[in-house]
Amino acid sequence: MSAPSHPDYEVVIGLETHVHMKTRTKLFCACELVYGDEPNHHTCPTCLALPGALPVLNEQAVDFALRAALATHCTVHPHSIFARKNYFYPDLPKGYQISQFEEPYCTGGFVEIETEDGPKKIRLTRIHMEEDAGKSVHDEGGGGSRVDLNRSGTPLMEIVTEPDLRSADEAEAYLKKLQSILRYLDVSEVDLEHGHFRCDVNVSLRRHGAEEYGTRAELKNLNSFKFIMEAIAAEIERQADVLDSGGTVQQCTLRYHPKTRTTSIMRRIERARAALPELPEAKRERFAAEYGLGERDVATLTAARPLADFFEAATREHGDGKAVSKWLLRDVTRVLNDRDLEFGDARVKFEPAALAKLIGLVDAGKLTASVAGDLLPEVVDGADPATLMAERGLEAVSDTGVLEEAVAAVLAENAAMVERIRGGEDKLLNALMGQVMKRTKGKADPGAVREILARKVTE
Amino acid sequence: MVEPLGTLSELRAELDDGGATSRGLVERALERAGEVGERLGVFRHLRGEAALAEADAADARRAAGETRGPLDGIPVVVKDNFSQQGEPTGCASKILEGYVSPYDAGAVEGLGRAGAIIVGRTNMDEFAMGSSNENSAYGPVRNPWDGERVPGGSSGGSAVAVAAGIVPVAFGSDTGGSIRQPASHCGVVGMKPTYGRVSRYGLVAFASSLDAHSAADAAVALAAVAGHDPRDSTSLPEPVPDYAAGLDGDVSGLTIGLPREYFVEEGVDPDVLARVREGVEVLQAAGAKVREVTLPHTEYAIAAYYLIATAEASSNLARFDGVRYGHRAEGATQLRELYERSRSEGFGAEVKRRILLGTYVLSSGYYDAYYKKALQVRTLLRRDFEAAFRECDVLATPTTPAPAFKLGENTRDPLRMYMADVYTVAAPIAGIPGISVPCGFAHGLPVGLQLLGPPLGEGTLLRAADAYQRETQHHEARPPEGGA
Structure with missing residues (x-):
């Protein structure tokens, strides 16, 4: 067993290598x-x-890529697909890079390296073909930026390993082996200094013996063996420090600074990552898991961001996502539909807190669900539910004295019906319920009424 | 006012018997383009002197007995989305303002080899996105049969150039019906070949197509542009048959399928349906067999088409960024500002709508639900056609659900506009050829009979269309005063 590259942690490294093919065109x-x-x-x-203008695939590039696939024991697929990776940048003339994504031309090979413990197979996830972008040249003197498209369309192979490397030394051994294979095959100059061979390095740490991989950081665009080795060493140290002090490694993209031999997060990418809104698919999964909602409700709630945001804000206030969802999808939606409005429309003055408050009043037994439903249109218009309730004296009657009185009055008026209920016609109880509610103008707490009724009928 | 030009066969005969010169024809075409063409909004650009010089060369070839073939010396036009070296290639969009193509499209090269003289570039819906030609950044094209009506789109200018007697043959593109639909509205023959039959190299669209007065003329024109082009990877290697030689007027062995789903009375003008049925009866009387067939996935064609077309448009139009050519916003100091302003200023409303729809369709989380599903529907539609063509040789349908509508009638309702493509979208989705042939009039406006064929069935389509035209005179009708 060779010495571990870190005393406390196992180092896990995966490499993505971009290789310029030396085709004629x-x-x-x-x-x-x-x-x-x-x-x-x-x-x-x-x-x-x-x-x-249209692209026509270079036959020689395909031959070169096939050689690389066979020499690294990959499975070549007779059917593969070129896809477009869309983004805007001046040195990307089409506005997309032609690359391979879902179906690369080959997968699943390996490169064998020598280690102190003998030969080790580094598995390859895949190799795919893609085109390089041009070059942007920025004039620091304020003369603007210029674009050189001589490099635009240069054939590349992207060779991706599994996370099989366990030290910077192994990474170096793999890269040197790969370089030698590609030189033998005569498919690339494989010259790092001239950018024929660029490397992205994924590094993560885990405790020795741990099963799960740690969170990885990606070091971008390294173009010399020396820098690759130094960058890996610096990144191992950085992550070990984070973990030693009880922190967690964040997934991030890093740049290596040869002068200080340190890595730093590429802020621009991280800012973009942080600013990235949660996308619909992720939101659906999270809503289902976090709030225990059914598939249909989740789909409706996440279909548009304003509704989803309203739901989350209201749930934060109220606490029960299921209750909020029920009110939102049934009652609130009906009110908005009636007015041909939807969330996100500037005319909707409805605050999430107001809905949370209204539901809260129902939960507390202060408003009956039916009165709350009646108030909803005004609440949607911006009225405060508690104020409405107080102003109009709509607070649910749960004072048992008042309720007992009302129930007694109703029973006295319906003696015949009471007899039939006692005879087993339970359903008639609902009719009596209705009469009590009528007498209390809908403000009676239905649960309490039912309880008193049931007791009094059998008395 | 200069008289309308005749059909390709008529002009060919005039050239061959010395009654006309190519210079004379080109001069007449240019003059008529300046009069009728101007009034109907047909052109984006006329070539003038350059075209006349090419006409002189054609005349010299003829004098030396070296005429290249039936198109040699004949004035033609191309849609503004065909790249032609040294000519503005604008796609009727502001974003390509000032762009001059440094290279020829494959189809333009084919025309050059055949000796055809391109006299001008026709107006169109911006980037071929539209069904009425109202989406041009430079104003609409008008229908020569009724100037208050649309000519159809997106190749409206090309259809009108033929219908109004400016040129005998015009070239356009057809991705959702862009040749067949305007041909139907303008009373000319419109042919969309199999995907890959004509090179797409240099064409800012997916499929090159053409207009003519007759199927016989279309056969000649198609032969000039069809064939393999190594610069277009989807170009088909099969040799191009002699389409004109196959026009024998015999349809006795032909089985015509009537797709049940295309003859549903709902949503279609009854007069249009009546004209199409009469057209089928003509072919039946000439010996063709007729049977009903089914294309069960037809109802999904429009949805699939607009998902695929918008997705691809959003990506295809990304290159128009104001960096290398075309319109660039003035005074932008940041990269993002340069992109946003150049594109906001350069693209018209329909193009923006499709970029937005397409970007949405392709975005993470929606890709599978929309784009991928649409591609699956495409496979089902292809299978529908494969199954139908095991039972018949060609399919007959209306080309459009109604005759030409009024300018402005559908512009506020994009969905209704998209529905105008209901009979024409399936063919490009399935990659099969189609032809629209004039089959009479409804409410005083031309109606088209659409014939669809299996992949590389151009020969059969042209033979059937030609046989139909031997029995009928609808294609001889001309707009009032020749489109005046």
């Missing part, structure tokens, strides 16, 4: 691949993304 057009010529010299309608 670009991946989707006949422009020659030449480095160092004057900007935009090697361009055509296709790699400039002029209107109407």
